[in-house]
Amino acid sequence: MAGKICVICGKEKRSNQLLRHKNLLLDTSFSICRDCANMVADFSNEDSVIEMAQFANIPFVKNLYIDVKRTSKNPxxxxxxxxxxxxxxxxxxSDSVFTTDHAEETVxxxxxxxxxxxxxxxxxxYAYFENVLQGLIAIKPATTAFEIQRYVANVKLKDALDKAFMDGDSKAITALRKAYSEDSKDLGFDAVLSGNDDSGKTLGQRIQGWELSEPVPDSDKYEDAAGLKKYIEKWFVIPMKRTFGVASEKEVESLYED
Ligand SMILES: [Zn+2]
Incomplete structure (x- = not known):
C-alpha cells in the first residue's frame, strides 16, 4: 500500500494529501487527511478548531486562529x-494558548x-491591531514610546500586506512584502521566530518563502503604485516623523484622512 488510511474518512490517501500531524498514537499505516481536517475544523466555530488541533496534536493559539479568520478568504x-x-x-x-491575554476580540x-x-x-x-501589537511585545518587550511606535508601524505594514493578499494585488504584495520583511528584520524578530526546516534563513527570507506559496494572481490587475506609496507614507514614514517631532502639521492631519 502506497498511502495511508485517514482515520476520519477511512480512505487511502497519498502523503501529499495528508496533514503533518503530531499524533504519536497514529502508527505508520494511519493518518489524517487534509480534506477531513479542513472539514472538521470550522473556523466559525472555535471549539471545532480546538478539537482538530487536539486530535492532530498541534497547538491551538487563539491569536493565530483570529488572524486566519480575519485574513484568509477561505479560512x-x-x-x-x-x-x-x-x-x-x-x-x-500542550503549548496551546486559549486566550488573547489582555486583548479582546472587540474593544x-x-x-x-x-x-x-x-x-x-x-x-x-482596533482589537485586531492591539492583539498583534501585544503579540509583538510578548515576543520582544518594547520599553520606549519610540519602540511602540515602530511596532505600530510594523503592524500597519503587516495589515497592508494582508489586505494586498486578500485583494490579489500583486504589485502591492511585492512592495509590501519587501517593506514588511525588512522592517521585521530591523526590529530583530528574525532572531526570535524560526521555522522548523528553515534554519539559517532570515525572517524576511522565510516570509518570502511562505508568501511565494500563496496564490498570486495576474500582475496586470493592479498598477496603482502611487496609492501604495501613499499608504506606506501614511502608516510608516509620517508616524516615524511625528515620533521624532519633524512631521509637518499637514502631514499629521493627513493621518486622519481616509
Ligand atoms: Zn480523510
Whole structure:
C-alpha cells in the first residue's frame, strides 16, 4: 500500500494529501487527511478548531486562529498550520494558548486607540491591531514610546500586506512584502521566530518563502503604485516623523484622512 488510511474518512490517501500531524498514537499505516481536517475544523466555530488541533496534536493559539479568520478568504486548518509554522515556541497541543491575554476580540474605541492607529477603523479592527501589537511585545518587550511606535508601524505594514493578499494585488504584495520583511528584520524578530526546516534563513527570507506559496494572481490587475506609496507614507514614514517631532502639521492631519 502506497498511502495511508485517514482515520476520519477511512480512505487511502497519498502523503501529499495528508496533514503533518503530531499524533504519536497514529502508527505508520494511519493518518489524517487534509480534506477531513479542513472539514472538521470550522473556523466559525472555535471549539471545532480546538478539537482538530487536539486530535492532530498541534497547538491551538487563539491569536493565530483570529488572524486566519480575519485574513484568509477561505479560512481552514491548512491556512492555520501555515500561520503557526514559524513559531518555534508552539510545538504540540500542550503549548496551546486559549486566550488573547489582555486583548479582546472587540474593544471600545478610545482617543488613545485612535491616536495610536489612526481614526476610522471599527472595534474589531482596533482589537485586531492591539492583539498583534501585544503579540509583538510578548515576543520582544518594547520599553520606549519610540519602540511602540515602530511596532505600530510594523503592524500597519503587516495589515497592508494582508489586505494586498486578500485583494490579489500583486504589485502591492511585492512592495509590501519587501517593506514588511525588512522592517521585521530591523526590529530583530528574525532572531526570535524560526521555522522548523528553515534554519539559517532570515525572517524576511522565510516570509518570502511562505508568501511565494500563496496564490498570486495576474500582475496586470493592479498598477496603482502611487496609492501604495501613499499608504506606506501614511502608516510608516509620517508616524516615524511625528515620533521624532519633524512631521509637518499637514502631514499629521493627513493621518486622519481616509
Ligand atoms: Zn480523510
Amino acid at each position: 481552514n486548518f491548512g491556512e492555520y498550520l501555515k500561520k503557526i509554522a514559524p513559531y518555534k515556541n508552539f510545538k504540540t497541543f 471600545s474605541i478610545t482617543p488613545e486607540l485612535e491616536s495610536r492607529w489612526g481614526k476610522g477603523y471599527n472595534e474589531e479592527e
